[in-house]
Amino acid sequence: ILKTLNSWFWWENIWMPINCTWEHFVDREGLVFPKPHQLYATIPYAFVLLIIRFFSERYVAIPLAKALGIKNVRRVKPQPNPVLESYFRECSKHPSQSEIQGLAKKCNCTVRLVEKWFRRRRNLEIPTVLRKFQEAFWRFSFYLTSSIAGFIFLYDKPWFYDIWQTWVGYPFQTLLPSQYWYYMAEIGFYWSLLFTLGIDNKRKASDSLEGCTCLDLPLFFSSSQDFLAHVIHHLAAIGLMSGSWCGNYVRLGTLVMFVHDTADFWLEAAKMFNYAHWEKTCNMLFIIFSVAFFITRIILFPFWILRATLYQPTYYSTTPVIAYFLFNGQLLILQGLHLYWGYLIFKILRRFIFLK
DSSP states (O other), rough: OOHHHHHTTTOHHHHOOTTGGGGGSHHHHHHHHOOOOGGHHHHHHHHHHHHHHHHHHIIIHHHHHHHHOOOOOOOOOOOOOHHHHHHHHTOSSOOOOHHHHHHHHHHTTHHHHHHHHHHHHHHHHHOOOHHHHHHHHHHHHHHHHHHHHHHHHHHTTTTTTTGGGTTTTTTTTOOOOHHHHHHHHHHHHHHHHHHHHTTTTOOOOHHHHTTTOOTTTHHHHHTTTOOOHHHHHHHHHHHHHHHHHHOOOOOHHHHHHHHHHHHHHHHHHHHHHHTTTTHHHHHHHHHHHHHHHIIIIIIIIIIIIHHHHHTTGGOOOOOOOOHHHHHHHHHHHHHHHHHHHHHHHHHHHHHHHHOO
């Protein structure tokens, strides 16, 4: 069954133009092509990024947080109580007054002690501001680095200025070393985020109200996302990048990654200063992020990237392959998310400007 599914998945008509087979993509003199098996390397690269993340959060983020005035608050742990712990995990973290009275009788203690136990136990579930700062610092560091690296990799390439060049010579476009490392780093980064979902901050609406400025950054950008949403998002990102790698849409793929990363690090920087209660700096960074977001994802992405993926391929092939519809479908869904996020950003800016 697996062999049959594998043959169906790698059917040439899905990935490449007519009259092309996988045998045409064997490396030869002057031409190097991306190979699907190279994507296995993104897993060990993800663990390398996790090691870098550990040292950067510990030896860079913590001293920086202290310099910005963020203190490491140690929360008091509740006394061990198997009955209350079981109820907390399996039934409710916010028991009603009648349930608290029943638990007090069961544990042979006062109602006040049970309320105090649940309050302390809930506090342990809420990540500290320092921990939030560390995670924002790591994402800021990666997005900033990838943006700078992406510009260095792309600024001297003709398709960075003339989008038509992304299709010249397709599908026989050679793979550059910079493109290989750009893809490996990006996919490895999302694998690393997927691996750490269980230990990263659980961002919920009840936790997002802590430390909000007038912009309410954590509220708008974290409250609606839970564990499952993060899993779906990271897998979708990995799937889209991996698929573009297998179909040799590498030139367009690098442009898509660059367009997205150039706005994200401004948001993470705003979150960092939000946690430090530097409100004016946070506001300024968020405004810069908003401008970058609207330029890159509301203007450049649909009128530059989507134009190249939807319209221009018709000039090079009269019979679009299945991958054409799969990738463009995902990119159109992504653009729909951009419009939704842009609406949320606009709401924040409108309140910030008109309501002070």
